[in-house]
Amino acid sequence: MTxxxxxxxxxxxxxxxxxETARVFxxxxxxxxxxxxxxxxxxxxxxxxxxxxxxxxxxxxxxxxYGSVEAAVARALDAFGxxxxxxxxxxxxxxxxxxxxxxxxxxxxxxxxxxTGAFRVLRATLPTMIDAGGGTVINVSSGxxxxxxxxxxxxxxxxxGLAMLTRSLALETQGEGIRVFGFRPGVVDTDMxxxxxxxxxxxxxxxxxxxxxPASDPARVMLWLAGPEADDxxxxxxxxxMPGLRERAGLxxxxx
Ligand code: NAP
Numbered sequence: 001m002t003x004x005x006x007x008x009x010x011x012x013x014x015x016x017x018x019x020e021t022a023r024v025f026x027x028x029x030x031x032x033x034x035x036x037x038x039x040x041x042x043x044x045x046x047x048x049x050x051x052x053x054x055x056x057x058x059x060x061x062x063x064x065x066y067g068s069v070e071a072a073v074a075r076a077l078d079a080f081g082x083x084x085x086x087x088x089x090x091x092x093x094x095x096x097x098x099x100x101x102x103x104x105x106x107x108x109x110x111x112x113x114x115x116t117g118a119f120r121v122l123r124a125t126l127p128t129m130i131d132a133g134g135g136t137v138i139n140v141s142s143g144x145x146x147x148x149x150x151x152x153x154x155x156x157x158x159x160x161g162l163a164m165l166t167r168s169l170a171l172e173t174q175g176e177g178i179r180v181f182g183f184r185p186g187v188v189d190t191d192m193x194x195x196x197x198x199x200x201x202x203x204x205x206x207x208x209x210x211x212x213x214p215a216s217d218p219a220r221v222m223l224w225l226a227g228p229e230a231d232d233x234x235x236x237x238x239x240x241x242m243p244g245l246r247e248r249a250g251l252x253x254x255x256x
Contacts, residue, residue: 001028001029002028002029002223002227003025003028003029003030003085003223003226004028004029004030005029006029006030006031006084006085006226007030007031007032007033007076007080007081007082007083007084007085008022008025008030008031008032008033008083008084008085008086008087008226009033009035009072009073009076009083009085009086009087009125010022010025010032010033010034010035010087010089011035011036011061011063011072011086011087011088011089011090011121012035012036012063012087012088012089012090012091012140013034013035013036013041013042013045013087013089014034014036014037014038014039014040014041014042014045015036015038015041015190015191016188016190016191016192016215017089017140017185017188017190017215017218017219018034018036018087018089018090019034019041019042019045019215020214020215020216020218020219021087021089021215021218021219021222021223022034022045022046022049022056023045023048023049023219024216024219024220024222024223025085025222025223025226026049026052026054026055026056027052027054028223029054030055030085031055031056031057031079031080032046032049032054032055032056032057033056033057033058033059033072033075033076033079033080033083034046034056034057034058034059035058035059035060035061035072035076036060036061036090037060037061037062039058039059039060042058042059042060043058045058046058057075057076057079057080059071059072059075059076060072063090063113063117063118063120063121064109064112064113064116064117064120066120066123066124069117069120069121069123069124070124072124073121073124073125073128077128082128082132083125083128083129083135084129084132084135084136085135085136085137085138085226086121086122086125086129086135086136086137086138087138087140087222088118088121088122088137088138088139088140089138089140090113090114090117090118090121091113091114091140091142091159091192092109092110092113092114092155092192093152093155093192093195093196094106094110094195095107095110095154096151096152096195096196096199096201097151098150098151098153099153102153102154106154107153107154110154110155110158111154111157111158111161113158114154114155114158114159114161114162115157115158115159115161115162115165118139118162118165119165122137122165122169125137126173126178129178130173130176130177130178133177134176134177134178134179135177135178135179136178136179136180136181136225136226137169137178137179137180137181138181138182138183138222138225138226139162139165139166139169139180139181139182139183140183140185141159141162141163141166141182141183141184141237142155142159142184142185143184143186143239144156144159144160145159145160145162145163145182145184145237146160146163146237149202149203149204150201150202151199151201151202152202162182163182163237166180166181166182166235166237167182167235170234170235171235179230179231179234180234180235181225181230181233181234181235181236181237181238182236182237182238183218183221183222183225183237183238183239183240184237184238184239184240184241185213185217185218185221185240186213186217186218186239186240186241186254187204187207187211187212187213188212188213188214188215188217188218189209189212189213189214189215190215193209193212197209211255213240213254217240217246217251217254218240220249220250220251221238221240221245221246221249221251224248224249224250225238225249229248230248241254
């Protein structure tokens with residue numbers, strides 16, 4: 001129970017990697033707050049966790065709306081009194097379109113969720129973490145932060161911006177006890193990959209489903225990042241495909 005007496009806020013927890021991350025932290029004894037627009041999905045996972053004797057709270061949260069983010073953080077603090085670990089995981093892949101065909105409003109909305117949304121969550125959470133003397137922040141990044149892909153200009157630009165936000169935060173929280181990570185989860189079998197496969201637009205969309213990672217792999221790496229064994233990686237973009245990383249995090253080697 002490495003997370004006993006720790007409160008973990010998972011934003012983007014209604015399904016996929018975020019939902020699985022909430023399950024993994026709860027199984028280690030954490031008080032988990034699951035936040036997303038789809039509060040029904042968060043409630044279903046929270047019920048599952050409680051049914052197994054864990055501690056979980058579901059809250060509605062739209063990272064595109066600062067009032068909604070502030071309210072979600074306030075509910076987490078009301079319930080558990082602190083936030084020790086923030087998993088900043090909300091993200092969208094759409095619009096999938098060339099830069100000369102994408103709808104400008106949809107493109108801006110993607111940045112508003114994937115980049116500015118992550119900032120809003122940090123802005124609302126960091127004061128309480130700093131007051132409490134520290135904590136861990138994991139901004140869920142992507143290989144797309146460093147590699148352009150056809151059809152994904154909004155997603156790649158948003159994740160690249162998020163990677164710089166991670167580095168800026170690491171610089172500015174030195175001395176505050178905050179450990180900051182960007183985390184690239186690999187290609188994971190979630191609804192986002194269903195959308196990507198349906199688009200058929202680039203090489204990622206053609207990866208067969210049986211080659212994708214289960215969401216439990218990145219979830220378990222994030223649990224490991226939240227612990228002291230990962231201190232040497234703080235401030236960096238950590239990729240699940242980094243040599244030796246899976247082994248350090250206690251995962252079996254990936255299939256070739
Ligand atoms: P997913 O199944 O589509 O889940 C995305 C999550 O983000 C959902 O819980 C969704 O909840 C939430 N979300 C989206 N917009 C939101 C908003 N405005 N406010 C609050 N929550 C919002 O995708 P996933 O694959 O698990 O992705 C999770 C993270 O991993 C994302 O940041 C993604 O970019 C990153 N990632 C995924 C892969 C992959 O292969 N799957 C690879 C690299 C990086 P609601 O819709 O209910 O709000």
